[in-house]
Amino acid sequence: MPDGQSINASVLAAEGVSKSFGSVPVLFSISMDIRAGEVHALIGENGAGKSTLMKILSGFLQPTSGHISLDGAEISLPPNGQSEALGVVLIHQELNLAEQMTVEENVFLGRELRKGATLDRARMRDTVAGYLEDIGLEISPDSRISDLSIAQKQMVEIVKAISRDARVLIMDEPTAALTEAETALFFSQIERLRDKGVGIVFVSHKLAEVSAIADRVTVLRDGQWIATQKASDLPPDAMAQMMVGRELSDLYPPLNEVDVDAEKVLQVQGLVAPAVKGISFDLKRGEILGFSGLIGSGRTAVFEAICGLAPIEAGTVSAFGQEGGFRSVAAARDAGVVYLTKDRKEKGLLLAQKMRPNLTLFALPKFLRGMRIDGKAEDAALERAIRRFDIRARDPNVDVGDMSGGNQQKLLLAKVMECDPKILIIDEPTRGIDVGTKQQIYHFIAAIAAEGVSVVVISSEMPEVIGLSHRVVVMREGEITGILSGDEINENEIVRYAAGLKRGEH
Amino acid sequence: MTEATMTPTKPNRFGGFDFKTAGPAIALLILCGIGFALNPAFLSEGNISNLLTRSAFIGIIAVGATFVITAGGIDLSVGSMAAVIAGVMIIVMNGAVDTFGTGVTTVLIGCGCSIILGIGAGWVNGVLTTKGKIEAFIVTLGTMGIYRSLVTYFADGGTLSLNYDIRGVYRPVYYDSFGGLPIPVWVFIVVSICGWLLLNRTAFGRYCTAIGSNESVAQYSAIKVDRIKTMTYVIQGLCVSLATIIYVPRLGSASSSTGVLWELEAIAAVIIGGTVLKGGYGRIGGTILGALILTTIGNILNFTDMISNYLNGTMQGLIIIIAVWLQRGDWGRKTKTD
Structure with missing residues (x-):
């Protein structure tokens, strides 16, 4: 030091x-x-x-x-x-690099050295080579960014910064x-x-x-x-x-105890998938299971694999006693397993469309009468969803992209609930929304669980996981480091497991 | 709720929206007015009937293109595809004369062959784009070249001509009328109605729109993206085969110059009609108007000496650019509120 x-x-x-x-x-x-x-x-x-x-x-x-x-x-x-x-x-x-250009071109991007009308490549290359040597990075100024490792790219960003003094x-x-x-x-x-x-x-x-x-x-x-x-x-x-160390207020609804004898609706054994390295857990009927861990710890990847969005490489997933995972999102939906994405703008909602087609998109087969989409049923569903989830839009014909984040999130929740799921997986339920709407969403989640739906809440906001969940699974680098219940569910414990300072038996 | 007040109030978009829906129709009316002013014979029954018949080829193909484009794809191969289908139809029908004679059976064999080829060619485009994960632009640019060279090869650089006797049997499909409307126009109408229902009233149409808007959202909403996208190319192929079926009896021949630039006219019709080129919003009604507009321009130029008929392409090009510019103006206003 x-x-x-x-x-x-x-x-x-x-x-x-x-x-x-x-x-x-x-x-x-x-x-x-x-x-x-x-x-x-x-x-x-x-x-x-x-x-x-x-x-x-x-x-x-x-x-x-x-x-x-x-x-x-x-x-x-x-x-x-x-x-x-x-x-x-x-x-x-x-990182903010032009992937198809070389290190030298990236470092001097926008302020290239010139010799007359042409670029002074020799001088730029020498300068960059000097920086690279200073910093101890063994790559050539002519390397293409796309050929570098992430660490090397990061260093190129830093070289760029140094070259700007x-x-x-x-x-x-x-x-x-x-x-x-x-x-x-x-x-x-x-x-x-x-x-x-x-x-x-x-x-x-x-x-x-x-x-x-x-x-x-x-x-x-x-x-x-x-x-x-x-x-x-x-x-x-x-x-x-x-x-950590903050008081939990009544932001969170009271928890209904899960019946000890409740059936296990989802059992996962040794699941291996992209970014997931062999994890096992189970989920009971009516239970809210929190998934905590750092961003990139593989929480989302687990459920993308379970819901047919990513391939399962090894291990078994059995839902409702049925062995074998789902081969498509549609198969998972039909079995009552739905995933609500954390990325509502890119993966959740069609921002340029109205509420109605967004609401019914996931559960569209339910709204078919023969070949035709039943518009009246759709309207009724929208009216119901607006009431149930308190969606506030100036008028029902507003483009979803023009709605506030909180209302978009409620609409997204309504959209997946149209599928009448038995297992609901919610990834980052309250990302980027204000505290009032957060509280509403927590109460919706608790109410959904009270109806007997099993809910998985993946969240990077620790108070949220603690306030909502019956049990908390903590992940780190694609593995489960601990499954906490009862008094163990506190921020100190979770941070220790998530940061890799502690590792549980499970 | 505080956040409700945080979203900016959107300016009244009614004018823009209204204009966008009605735009192509207004443009067509204006064109008809110009046509009539230049030569009253423009609105004669004969000319209208001729205009509609000629619109039918591009119109039918453009209905298929509306699906492909709405789902975020593009198909550049339709013109070449029409040529090769026409060529193979003629070869098959000429070959079938020995076995089945020169009757309706032979013509039906030719039509069946056309439909199988159209669906097959569309499926190939679709699978290469989805399963092969190659850009639709590249795939269909490739198949465009392949089909074009195949028809040249089949015709040995010249022209494939339909057996004269079959021509007599097949001729009415292009030249006859039913209830006052030429048969090709009836086919156009039926294809348009089916297309409209499919796009606006079925889950398939909704899925096309969703995929074109945002493929990830579609995938996360349990839509089988690859299957739906492939289906759009199959529909496109089917539309091409139907257009070819009514086109072949017109000239009774096919050559390397058959269907040249049809892909561009079809795409132009779709875009003029208000469908968004990057996908997510499709209008069959607009596409039909777009096809009519394109044909009407050519027709008016035929009627008048003011502008050379050779400038047809110039006029069409101008109309396309203006149409897309008007669309952009509208989208621009929308994104400002984001």
């Missing part, structure tokens, strides 16, 4: 920054400073406001109140990545897609940058990594600043403790 550097002056600082989207506040008066030559980790649960804060620090968003200062002087950062010119660079989780580098979960070996390489390169005096902010959910690389750690929770401490004073367990 380079102690001497903690006395360095801060390069970039947020002072009392707050941010609201519409009437929904997401950040409350956050102060954070980044010093030259330090690695500053930003941690917190999903939805704690980390991304928003990073975007404010890099000018992609403007704070509602408070301000940003650069080198001690108050500044209003220009939007859309133009703050790169000031030396503040945000590297997005989705970045003084502050802000990275959103840079290690999320890296293997352990790649992470080690990545960190050694980060250390070189730090030694050169670059201030680095990085977000990670992997607390062990945070301990290993960070000089200081800032913890956010629910949009509030919780603490900024030296990483050496903060073991991973303490970080987890600070990230």
